[in-house]
Amino acid sequence: MTEAPEPGPLAVSPSLPVTSYQTVGPYFKIGLEAFYRNDLTNPNTPGRIVEVAGAVLDADRAPVPDAVLEIWHADSSGRHMVQPQAKPFDDTFIGFGRVPTNEAGEFQFRTIKPGAIQASGPELQAPHILVSVFMRGLLYRLITRIYFSDEPGNADDPVLRSVEQHRRGSLIAQAVQGRPDRYEWNIYLQGENETVFFEL
């Protein structure tokens, strides 16, 4: 096999052309199911357990039964896992989940509520979950974030503030009355309430 160049000083312009994206298609379960994880919690992980549930809806408000969400978030003290895992996705909490939608386009996951990102000034961030959305019909992933409706820090979050006010609500999971640890959050791919998707 040909060896690529050894790591050197960081180049000003890239030397290799980046690989592009293609759709995940309808049959991703064959490759991705081994690491489906809709419960990220572990008995040893400190923090408050929360559930987030919702649905993925298309332009006609029809449920999308063949989407898969990947989530990534900090632990309860606002720290992201930076240590490599010995084996992919054993039972330790690392803040990663992968959740397919069901026949009704619904998804649900259970995790530890992330803490605020501890930093000062514009880098302070309210508790949030990053989401990638993959499905047949999407050539490139959609990227969005989930915030929590009962977090006062949302008002100062730099990412939320960068979104037009009338669209911010699409990024905020709503606490469910009478079920203190449950939040609802839907993904609207198109239409009046289209979810805010990010360019990263």
Next chain:
Amino acid sequence: MTPVATPPSQFVYRMFQEGVLPPNFCPAYVSSVKRAPRQPLVPLPQTISELTGPTFTPPESVQSVDLTKGAHGAALGERILVGGRVLDEDGRAVAGTLVEIWQANAAGRYLHASDQHNAPLDPNFTGGASFVTDAKGRFRFETIRPGAYPWRNHPNAWRPAHIHFSVFGPAFATRLITQMYFPGDPLLPFDPIFNSIRIQAVRERLIAAFDWDTTVPEYGLGYRFDIVLRGRHETPMENKP
């Protein structure tokens, strides 16, 4: 554990150049029409959330991955070997990253409840596997060359033979899902998914190269498929004010 400070840089990873990524709204790919968002994307700064992601300890050597050995015997079809490296744009190995693959069998049929193509399933072929790249970013697997299969995008629509690839890379920002195609496939010019990438040179990089070094004598043809993830900007983040 020391708290990880949010890096001050908002542009640690290079942005994709215009035309490199396929657009999500692509009418020739019919199922994009009701699923692709229509509002412009909102720029997201690269904060600690986007700059971290699941990473893994690289195996001591290239993992041995074989999709051709089924529960009852060998999978049917042409055995091939696929090898390559996961690199970044600056040529650095992406070590310890999780790669997942899935594909149709030799007859063009997926082991999946919603695949109704009238072609046989192979009891010895599931078509799925995962592995972690070694310290040099290398991977290698043995499989069966997938068949072309029909789909309902337009009359007489057929997908060119392909293997689906999912790669994490070092961060949420580098997550990649793509498809590997085969050189000389006559269906490539007609495939709306392949051709959704506007720049010809960019889409042609999704075509694996026939490779003598990966070919095993008396055993199977080899293909090389290197995957290049987004690189970082020239200024390391710790040097920023």
